[in-house]
Amino acid sequence: MAQIQELDHLKIPLQDIKLATNNFAEDNFIGTGGFGRVYKGQLPNDHSIVAIKRLDNTITPQGPREFALEIIVLASYKHTNLTSLVGFCDDDGEKILMYEYVTNGSLENHLASVNLTWEQRLRICLGAASGLDYLHGGLGTSHRAIHGNIKSSNILLDVNREAKISDFGMSNIGHMIDSGSLGFVDPQYKNTGVLSKESDVYSFGVVLFEVLCRRPAVMAEYHDERKFLRKVVKRCYEEEKLDEIIMDDLREQMKPYSLEIFSTAAYQCLNKDRKQRPSMKSIVQELRSSFEYQIGSPTKLWGSSTGGSPWSLLLDNNMKLRKIAIDHEDWIFSIGFTVEDVNGLLIFSQHGGTGGDNNRELYEINFDADEEIIGMLGTIGVTTGYYAGYQVISSLCIVTNKRRYGPFGEETMTRFRVPWDVGSFAGFYGRAGFYLDGLGFYSKNTI
Numbered sequence: 001m002a003q004i005q006e007l008d009h010l011k012i013p014l015q016d017i018k019l020a021t022n023n024f025a026e027d028n029f030i031g032t033g034g035f036g037r038v039y040k041g042q043l044p045n046d047h048s049i050v051a052i053k054r055l056d057n058t059i060t061p062q063g064p065r066e067f068a069l070e071i072i073v074l075a076s077y078k079h080t081n082l083t084s085l086v087g088f089c090d091d092d093g094e095k096i097l098m099y100e101y102v103t104n105g106s107l108e109n110h111l112a113s114v115n116l117t118w119e120q121r122l123r124i125c126l127g128a129a130s131g132l133d134y135l136h137g138g139l140g141t142s143h144r145a146i147h148g149n150i151k152s153s154n155i156l157l158d159v160n161r162e163a164k165i166s167d168f169g170m171s172n173i174g175h176m177i178d179s180g181s182l183g184f185v186d187p188q189y190k191n192t193g194v195l196s197k198e199s200d201v202y203s204f205g206v207v208l209f210e211v212l213c214r215r216p217a218v219m220a221e222y223h224d225e226r227k228f229l230r231k232v233v234k235r236c237y238e239e240e241k242l243d244e245i246i247m248d249d250l251r252e253q254m255k256p257y258s259l260e261i262f263s264t265a266a267y268q269c270l271n272k273d274r275k276q277r278p279s280m281k282s283i284v285q286e287l288r289s290s291f292e293y294q295i296g297s298p299t300k301l302w303g304s305s306t307g308g309s310p311w312s313l314l315l316d317n318n319m320k321l322r323k324i325a326i327d328h329e330d331w332i333f334s335i336g337f338t339v340e341d342v343n344g345l346l347i348f349s350q351h352g353g354t355g356g357d358n359n360r361e362l363y364e365i366n367f368d369a370d371e372e373i374i375g376m377l378g379t380i381g382v383t384t385g386y387y388a389g390y391q392v393i394s395s396l397c398i399v400t401n402k403r404r405y406g407p408f409g410e411e412t413m414t415r416f417r418v419p420w421d422v423g424s425f426a427g428f429y430g431r432a433g434f435y436l437d438g439l440g441f442y443s444k445n446t447i
């Protein structure tokens with residue numbers, strides 16, 4: 001009961017809600033969803049603008065205690081990319097939820113906009129993915145939540161076009177009747193009736209393709225394959241004809257790796273087998289790579305532009321590269337980075353594999369606090385042995401303002417060299433699988 005009393009600060013008297021909405025006046029009505037009508041309101045005490053969701057009693061049959069317990073859970077989720085619950089009301093047979101008002105409408109309304117650039121689209125997707133990743137595990141194992149109804153109308157955009165996921169936790173409050181979710185629903189849910197985190201991942205994959213293809217998941221006006229985006233996408237992706245469904249002007253803005261990373265991640269979400277779908281954590285990483293590649297200023301890619309999968313590490317001014325670990329023998333197998341973020345947290349990422357070799361050597365470069373990368377030299381080679389015939393980075397040498405590290409690996413005749421001015425190195429990108437297939441660098445000079 002103590003927990004329920006802790007909720008007192010969130011309780012809003014019905015009288016205040018009526019004042020805020022002018023007694024649920026049509027002028028303040030925003031729209032109807034699967035749980036009831038939503039109104040815009042201004043609270044009488046602090047004049048803040050809120051969204052007021054007046055739940056339909058027939059689909060929210062919970063008693064006051066159950067309802068209050070759900071509110072405790074909903075109120076505990078706090079993240080920049082979730083719409084915060086700011087209050088609730090359970091008076092006179094009314095059940096009402098009150099959220100921060102998100103000014104810019106839903107992503108669904110912006111999908112077709114020609115003004116929404118690829119970079120902005122990526123930023124929105126990355127934000128929404130971070131919000132969903134948080135719901136899936138951000139509060140620890142005891143607080144894992146499934147959204148259960150991910151779709152573009154449940155991703156709201158604030159004044160800065162920052163994504164805010166709304167309607168989370170509603171599947172615990174009542175049974176939703178919602179035809180608007182058609183086109184996003186996990187096929188495994190239709191078969192089993194069981195929702196899981198992977199169901200959210202599937203639905204999020206559909207949203208990613210909506211953003212990429214600038215069209216909604218379902219277009220009722222079509223009576224063929226085009227009606228359902230997921231069907232068109234499946235065919236075009238498998239036939240490598242994504243250009244058919246990406247508008248030319250958006251396509252022209254995209255850097256090739258940004259599109260490749262984005263579409264690969266989105267397609268993996270749509271896997272029929274739940275176990276094969278990526279976690280939201282890995283989608284966040286992939287979207288970040290896609291975004292970084294889009295906004296960064298990549299130099300030429302050295303090595304293979306087709307082997308392995310693309311990866312990226314773009315350092316902003318608040319991040320410091322602490323360590324590089326290079327695993328090599330005749331060529332470079334993998335490269336690992338330890339980056340310190342603004343809070344002093346160390347983040348590790350590694351790209352590449354073992355090349356199937358057990359005689360490899362690991363070299364770690366630990367940078368001093370005032371040490372900066374100012375250049376890089378390397379060579380490109382072709383693998384031999386069991387995994388023969390692949391073009392890879394065969395040797396690498398890293399130059400800082402203090403010293404030169406390497407060469408690591410075996411130097412060949414095909415050389416590359418990237419010099420920077422002090423302070424202009426901004427990160428790495430590349431391709432990796434069994435080996436470090438390709439390597440490129442970001443420079444601050446041209447950002």
Ligand SMILES: Nc1ncnc2c1ncn2[C@@H]1O[C@H](COP(=O)(O)OP(=O)(O)OP(=O)(O)O)[C@@H](O)[C@H]1O
Binds near residue numbers: 156
């Ligand atoms: N916090 C909010 N701020 C601003 N507008 C909101 C907010 N929450 C919901 N809305 C708007 O209110 C309308 C109804 O939203 P609601 O979430 O109830 O339904 P929905 O997203 O269309 O469907 P579902 O109930 O299946 O999620 C939509 O136009 C939505 O954009």
